[in-house]
Amino acid sequence: MRFTRQRFQRGSLRRVRRSQNQWAWEYRYKDPTTQRQQSMYLSCERFPTQSAVERHLEAFVLKLNSDSPELAVRNPTFGALIDRYIEDERLLEIKKLRPGEQCDNELSYGTVGGYLSVLKGIRERWGAIRLDRVKPVAVQEWLKAMDAAPKTKGHVKALMHRLFEKAMLWEMVEVQRNPMQLVEIKGISKRLKKPLILTVGQYFLVLELLPQPYRTMAIVAQCLGLRAEEVLALHWSDVDFGRLTVHVSKAVVHGRIKTVKTEYSEDELPLDPDFATVLLQWKARAPASALMFPSHITGRYFHASPIQQDYIRPAGCCLVACPTCSAEIGRWCQDENGKRVGLHDERWEAAGRFGNLGWHSFRHTYRSWLDATGAPLGVQQKLMRHAQISTTMNVYGNALMESKRDANSRVAKLALGQGLYPQHTQPKATVN
Numbered sequence: 001m002r003f004t005r006q007r008f009q010r011g012s013l014r015r016v017r018r019s020q021n022q023w024a025w026e027y028r029y030k031d032p033t034t035q036r037q038q039s040m041y042l043s044c045e046r047f048p049t050q051s052a053v054e055r056h057l058e059a060f061v062l063k064l065n066s067d068s069p070e071l072a073v074r075n076p077t078f079g080a081l082i083d084r085y086i087e088d089e090r091l092l093e094i095k096k097l098r099p100g101e102q103c104d105n106e107l108s109y110g111t112v113g114g115y116l117s118v119l120k121g122i123r124e125r126w127g128a129i130r131l132d133r134v135k136p137v138a139v140q141e142w143l144k145a146m147d148a149a150p151k152t153k154g155h156v157k158a159l160m161h162r163l164f165e166k167a168m169l170w171e172m173v174e175v176q177r178n179p180m181q182l183v184e185i186k187g188i189s190k191r192l193k194k195p196l197i198l199t200v201g202q203y204f205l206v207l208e209l210l211p212q213p214y215r216t217m218a219i220v221a222q223c224l225g226l227r228a229e230e231v232l233a234l235h236w237s238d239v240d241f242g243r244l245t246v247h248v249s250k251a252v253v254h255g256r257i258k259t260v261k262t263e264y265s266e267d268e269l270p271l272d273p274d275f276a277t278v279l280l281q282w283k284a285r286a287p288a289s290a291l292m293f294p295s296h297i298t299g300r301y302f303h304a305s306p307i308q309q310d311y312i313r314p315a316g317c318c319l320v321a322c323p324t325c326s327a328e329i330g331r332w333c334q335d336e337n338g339k340r341v342g343l344h345d346e347r348w349e350a351a352g353r354f355g356n357l358g359w360h361s362f363r364h365t366y367r368s369w370l371d372a373t374g375a376p377l378g379v380q381q382k383l384m385r386h387a388q389i390s391t392t393m394n395v396y397g398n399a400l401m402e403s404k405r406d407a408n409s410r411v412a413k414l415a416l417g418q419g420l421y422p423q424h425t426q427p428k429a430t431v432n
Contacts, residue, residue, distance in 0.1 A: 011061065013053065015044065025053045029061075055079060055128060078134055079127030081167050082119055088166070091116055099255030099300060110253035118159050131173050136182035143185060154188040195364040196316070196356050203365065206357070209315035213293050214307055216282045218362060220292075223275045225366035225384055228304040228359035229253050230260060234292040239279060244271040248385070252301045264387040308358050316357025 011029035018024045018041065025042040040060075047053035058080030086092060094112045107115070125142060126134055139160065143153045161180035167173045198206065203222065207215055220231050229251035238247045246269045251260050260266050271279075279292075287294050295302050363384075370380045381389045 011057075013050065013057075015050075016041075025050075027053075027057060058083075076131060076172055077127065078129055078131060078163075079123055081131065081163055081172060082123055082127065084170065084172075085163055085166055086116075086119065089115075097256050099298075108251075108253055108258040109256035113254075114155070115159065118156055122156065122160060122163075131167060134179070136179045139180070140183045140185075143183065150185055150187040153185050157183055157185060196358075196361045197368045198357075198361060198365045200369075206312075206315045210311055213282070213286065214311045216278070217293060217307070218312070219275075219278060221359065221362035222366055223272065224248075224269055225363050225370075227251070227363060228308070230265075231359075232293055232302045232304060233257065235290050236283065236292055237290065239271065239276075239292075241271075241276055241280070244273065244276060245269065246271050254303060255301050257301075262385075262387055265385045267382070267385050269383065304359060312359065313357055316361075 011027055013025060013027050015023060016026045023044045025044060025047060027040045027042065029038055029040070030036065031038050042053055042056070047056060055077055058076045089107060091107070091112050094107060094109060095116065097109055126139075139157075143156060146153055146156070148156075157180055161178055164173075164178045164180055168175045168178075207218060210218055217231055220226065220234070221228070224246060226248065230248055233250040233252040234246075234248075235250075238249070239245075240247070247267075248269060249260060249266045251258055282292075286292070287296065287299075289299065291301065293302055294300065367380065367384060370383065375383070377389060384391075
């Protein structure tokens with residue numbers, strides 16, 4: 001039997017003088033596909049020391065030696081792992097997508113933006129540290145001192161967990177128990193703010209304060225319980241007015257098209273006849289387009305964040321009396337020219353909890369209204385398009401005060417002897 005020697009290369013690095021008397025680092029290596037010598041030049045200004053440029057080249061060296069990464073770089077840094085992950089998942093490629101382009105990758109444009117932001121913070125703290133020196137206790141203390149919500153800390157931990165999984169897959173470290181499993185974050189599932197649930201009266205006050213097309217967007221969100229990205233991605237071809245159905249299959253994030261959040265989110269929803277009339281009225285006055293809500297500026301998709309910032313949230317603030325001009329409830333504040341304007345940022349906190357009104361408030365309200373109308377939980381799960389009924393019950397499980405009061409009163413009446421049973425079988429409760 002003939003054995004072959006396992007080959008690997010680390011390349012060679014030297015400091016050379018370039019044009020215009022500028023110094024640079026020259027990294028020489030053999031291309032594994034062509035077996036020819038290649039050179040790469042890196043600025044000395046960006047990498048002033050040899051150790052700095054070597055750390056930068058670690059991910060590239062690992063790629064050259066994909067068959068034997070453990071021999072190419074002994075105990076690589078966390079930064080090299082991050083670089084390999086960014087390249088392997090095509091994060092920068094997805095980030096370069098232009099508005100209107102569709103992303104076929106498993107990761108959406110919005111998710112990639114969040115990942116890159118989190119990875120930047122991870123790199124600042126752990127990028128220069130060797131993988132075997134990233135200890136769970138140090139990570140836990142770092143997360144504990146981080147000025148962020150527990151859910152955000154959970155996202156950081158989850159991404160570091162995924163990075164260690166990739167490091168074991170790529171043989172950058174020995175296969176072992178993931179050290180991030182030992183890191184604990186308290187209160188990760190606890191909400192810092194309770195979701196805002198609108199009553200019917202508050203909902204109509206909000207509609208009155210929203211100009212078109214945002215008013216119709218809010219109606220669509222409330223009548224179907226759609227997420228913001230699903231509302232803005234609707235095409236007229238998704239609506240079947242003959243069968244009275246709406247097919248939800250796409251979402252738009254920052255103008256980039258993607259599939260809906262989960263496979264359960266793609267579904268056909270019923271269309272109420274009166275609601276269908278509202279959509280037909282909007283179609284008659286809307287700009288001619290395949291989109292249900294084309295931007296009046298670009299003709300393409302709207303962005304959800306500016307709509308929430310400029311229209312939905314100020315409308316929520318105006319549900320209470322303005323602390324500065326004492327405007328009536330449900331009215332807009334007026335400037336010196338008598339123009340209707342929303343409350344300014346600094347007044348939101350004084351305006352109360354309605355300043356938290358956002359796109360997702362309509363989805364929470366939709367779930368609560370389903371509960372108030374007596375819809376079975378199984379039907380609620382299908383209408384909300386949740387994979388698990390526990391999500392419908394727990395995450396979106398807050399009922400309207402009127403419904404809770406009615407249910408509570410029925411029990412209280414029984415306890416006080418005022419129920420439906422014969423009087424002689426239920427003595428009235430008394431307080432001595």
